[in-house]
Amino acid sequence: MKRNHKSFLIFLITVIAIVTHTLLNSSLNKRYFNLPEFRKKLQNYAGQLKWVISDQVSPATTMIVKGPRPTTEPGIIFLQTSSELNPKPLVMCSIESAARLNPNKPIYFFMKAFTGNVSAFREPEYKAIPLLSSFKNVIILPLNFKELFNNTPLAGWYEKVDPSKEVYWIHVLSDACRMTSLWKYGGIYLDTDIISIKPLEFGNFIVAESEIHSSSAVLGCNRSHPFLENCLTDFVEKYNGADWGQQGPKLITRNLKKWCGTDNLNQFLNKECKGIEYVPKYLFYPISHTVWKHYFEKNRWNNNNDAIEKEFSKSNAVHIWNFLSGHQKYDIKGSQSLIEYFYQKYCPSTYETLSN
Structure with missing residues (x-):
């Protein structure tokens, strides 16, 4: 056992040395390694290091090391709160389109039922995970609710809520996850039925969905933004699981009104309000x-x-x-x-x- 631990420590030091050299050497990319021996050893220790290694990449000689949670780089966030392991084509299309149009941004796909091992999901039984993991910027991650809500305003709520008594539990849970993940990691949140047709610009923005409501299906925010923290606090204080949208579009709308100090959000369309841009619905909802x-x-x-x-x-x-x-x-x-x-x-x- 001591020899195994010693070998692992030696290898870990080697990994650190290689990574440090890589970061200092501009001729190598910060994320991708084409070193065959390094790849072989890293795969042997993957279980101990708890890294997810995907072989579904292009070119075939490239390896991607995908962490168990988002990196410090903000990305585009997708969530699947159900136990589905074979997402529908629309989900696949939403994530693929975002990945293709934003090749230099990480695309995080959180899945409740995902175990963290991409190689365990193979065709023909599974289509989505092999296909999506073939994109170098798509990172598929387990969605652990307790871990996500930990150290956030929603931690106490999640411990006390009884899903069996909730009328709209899947919707409520989705609303909670999207705001929390965006607050924790920053970037852009998109629903899994939104197909990207242009590259997305990162920033703090909220989308108008109608004349009186803003949307919660698309959100852009920096990490730890105070507006989102206000939303998370409001989520708990005004929680009503029997009212569809209370924790979703209604929550975003009432908090944006409070943030901007107005009952008429339309006056802020295409304008910034205390650092948050209120963008028109045609940007994401061209068809009502x-x-x-x-x-x-x-x-x-x-x-x-x-x-x-x-x-x-x-x-x-x-x-x-x-x-x-x-x-x-x-x-x-x-x-x-x-x-x-x-x-x-x-x-x-x-x-x-x-x-x-």
Whole structure:
């Protein structure tokens, strides 16, 4: 046992030396290692170091070391609070599109049921995890609620709440996780039914969803931002699990009004309010939830790319409204619909997995 510990310590010192050399050597990238011997040894010790190593990368000679939690670099955050291990194509497309359009930003995908070992999920049984982990900037992480809420204003609430008595538990839990993760790690939070169509600029911003409500499906904030801390405190103080949206859009709206000192948020559209920009809904909601079926109308595209590009030229992303569209089945491939266009252009790897 002593010899094993000694060997491990020697290897650990070697790792530190190599990493230090790498950081000082501008000819090597800070994240990627093409050293075969280092790769082999690191894989042998992966279990002891508790690192997740993905072989699903391109080029094949590149290895990515993915930590058990986000790094200090803010990224784009996606969450899956259900126990699903085979996310639907829309989830895959949302994450793939964000990864492709923001190649220099980490894409964090938290999954409740994920064990932390990418290699345990192989095709054909699993599609999403192998596909998403093939992108060098996608980092799939376990979602541990107790760990996430620890040392936050929601820690006490989570210990006391009884999910079996909650009417909208999945929604409430999702609202809690998105604000907490953004407060802890910073960056941009996106719902998993939002397909990116442009690179995203990081900053402090909230999106208008309607004339009277702001959105909680898209949020941009720096780490430990006081606005989000106010939201987390409000979450606990005004908690009402029986009111859908109380901890979601309503919470963001009432706290933004308080932050800006106004009952009319529209006066701040395209403007900053104490360091937070209030952006118009067309940036992320070009098609309203009341007409969500437009995304699935057949023969609307008809290979007229220019017309679609013009129609959505002002948008950064499109919200597909899965809480409405997810209850129905639609053919995507060959439908010549808007959704087929977005899949084919912005998440082509996911598109290839779709059946005709």
